[in-house]
Each structure stands twice: as structure tokens, then as C-alpha cells.
Amino acid sequence: MDTLDYADTTRGPSATDKLHFHEAGEGHPLVLLHGSGPGVSGWSNFSKNLPVFARDFRTIVVDMPGFGASPDMEYDRPYPEVAAETIVTLLDDLGIEKAHLLGNSMGGWVALETAALAPDRVDRMALMGPGGLYAPLLGPMMSEGARRLNAFLVDPTREALEAWVDSMVYDPATITPQLLHERWANATAPRAIERMRAVMASLGLPGKAPLWARTDEIPHKTLVTWGRDDRMLPPDGALFALRRMPKADLHILGECGHWAQVERKHDFESLVTEFLTR
Numbered sequence: 423m424d425t426l427d428y429a430d431t432t433r434g435p436s437a438t439d440k441l442h443f444h445e446a447g448e449g450h451p452l453v454l455l456h457g458s459g460p461g462v463s464g465w466s467n468f469s470k471n472l473p474v475f476a477r478d479f480r481t482i483v484v485d486m487p488g489f490g491a492s493p494d495m496e497y498d499r500p501y502p503e504v505a506a507e508t509i510v511t512l513l514d515d516l517g518i519e520k521a522h523l524l525g526n527s528m529g530g531w532v533a534l535e536t537a538a539l540a541p542d543r544v545d546r547m548a549l550m551g552p553g554g555l556y557a558p559l560l561g562p563m564m565s566e567g568a569r570r571l572n573a574f575l576v577d578p579t580r581e582a583l584e585a586w587v588d589s590m591v592y593d594p595a596t597i598t599p600q601l602l603h604e605r606w607a608n609a610t611a612p613r614a615i616e617r618m619r620a621v622m623a624s625l626g627l628p629g630k631a632p633l634w635a636r637t638d639e640i641p642h643k644t645l646v647t648w649g650r651d652d653r654m655l656p657p658d659g660a661l662f663a664l665r666r667m668p669k670a671d672l673h674i675l676g677e678c679g680h681w682a683q684v685e686r687k688h689d690f691e692s693l694v695t696e697f698l699t700r
């Protein structure tokens with residue numbers, strides 16, 4: 423099972439929040455949560471990884487609220503807190519008592535908020551460059567990747583998109599013309615930019631204490647992977663929070679940016695599978 427088709431794996435909408443998702447494989451449930459950014463969806467983030475994880479797990483790739491084919495929601499709090507509630511509801515709708523969570527960037531933040539919200543519904547977590555943990559010790563508060571993302575949201579040109587995508591990877595050769603074409607098409611789809619702006623604006627709303635200050639409340643066994651060359655969320659920003667997570671292991675991937683699932687695909691998949699099945 424080297425490839426899986428978009429249509430054949432499409433499921434949903436879920437009964438309650440109408441989330442769109444993909445599903446493949448059998449075994450212990452594993453829910454994959456994508457990051458944020460122009461043209462992002464569960465499929466764009468994880469379509470190449472889904473066949474591998476489906477060998478061992480009932481793998482569910484979610485379009486989180488406001489992304490992909492899932493509907494918008496009202497954000498009266500920071501997005502990750504709202505999205506975490508929809509993930510718990512999705513587990514209810516699918517009859518899943520407990521699941522592993524794998525989250526990338528914003529999806530990592532949502533995974534952690536889900537674990538804090540409903541700790542008995544989460545088994546283990548695998549996070550890559552997770553948002554919410556970033557409290558920089560050495561670098562600037564606003565990273566290069568964040569600046570380029572903001573620039574695109576202010577002036578959504580093709581050039582601004584390409585600059586943002588470039589900041590996601592260590593090796594520019596990773597960025598294929600097909601990838602850029604798909605991202606541009608998705609990012610400029612009707613209302614896509616407005617949806618992304620709403621998600622990002624919600625991060626400034628009042629909510630709980632910063633996630634990095636609450637990590638001691640998360641007792642789950644957690645594998646945190648981080649690209650050494652991540653320009654979106656540089657890994658030095660996680661050190662404080664990781665010291666407070668009682669059961670977290672950190673693995674740094676060399677020659678790797680923010681998209682570990684792409685640039686170090688096989689290593690990342692092996693690390694996650696071994697961690698979740700040990």
C-alpha cells in the first residue's frame with residue numbers, strides 16, 4: 423500500500439461538527455492533525471504518510487475547522503482551544519474511546535490542548551515542531567517563517583506564497599512545481615485567505631494560560647520531533663516547555679526544516695511508528 427486515493431479514503435462529514443477526514447487502516451486509532459498556513463489541509467500535509475501509518479493503525483487524517491473541506495467555526499477563544507473540542511467530539515462520533523495523536527505545528531498545539539482538555543481520551547502523542555510550546559531562548563519572538571506567513575496574509579501574491587513555502591524546508595529542492603501549484607490553488611480558493619486570517623486572528627483572543635506554561639499538566643508519553651533547521655518554529659524555543667513535560671522525549675532531525683514528514687519522511691515515520699508501538 424504505497425499510495426492511497428483522496429476519494430477512496432474520504433470520510434465525513436462527522437455527525438456533530440461536520441469535520442471532513444480521511445481514514446485508512448486497522449488497529450489502534452491514530453489521529454493526524456495538520457498545521458496551518460496557505461493551502462493547508464489534512465491531505466496536503468499527510469497524504470504521503472497515510473499509507474505507511476495505515477499499515478499499523480486505524481489512521482484518521484482530519485481537516486481541522488476552517489481548513490480543507492471542513493466548515494468554519496466561531497472563534498471566541500484561541501483557535502487551538504476551539505479545535506481541541508472538535509477533536510474530542512470527533513472521537514465521540516466515531517466511537518473511539520482513546521487514540522494516539524500526531525500533530526504538526528498548529529496541529530501539535532491542538533493535540534496538546536486535546537490532551538489537556540480530555541486526558542483520558544488521549545493515549546500517546548507524536549508532535550513535530552508543535553506550536554504553543556514556542557518560547558524562544560535564543561532567536562526572535564517572531565521567526566522568519568512567521569514573518570513570511572504574515573506577509574502573505576497581508577498581500578497574498580504568488581511570490582509571497584513561494585517565499586513562505588521556502589521557509590518551511592531546509593532543502594529548496596524539496597519544493598516541486600506540483601507542490602507550489604497545489605498550494606497556490608488551495609490558498610486562493612474561495613474564502614481560503616479569509617478563513618486563514620480568522621484562524622490567525624483568534625490567537626490574540628483571551629484564553630487559557632500559554633500552553634508552554636501548562637505543559638506540566640500533560641502526563642502523556644510524548645515524542646517531540648523537531649527539524650534542526652526549522653525557520654518557522656526554531657527548536658531552541660521548546661527547551662523550557664519540554665523540561666516541564668514529565669514524559670516527553672525530544673528528537674532533533676538534522677538537515678530538516680518545519681516539514682519533517684516531507685524532508686525526513688522515512689526517518690520520521692519510523693520514529694513515530696516505533697514510539698507508538700513499543
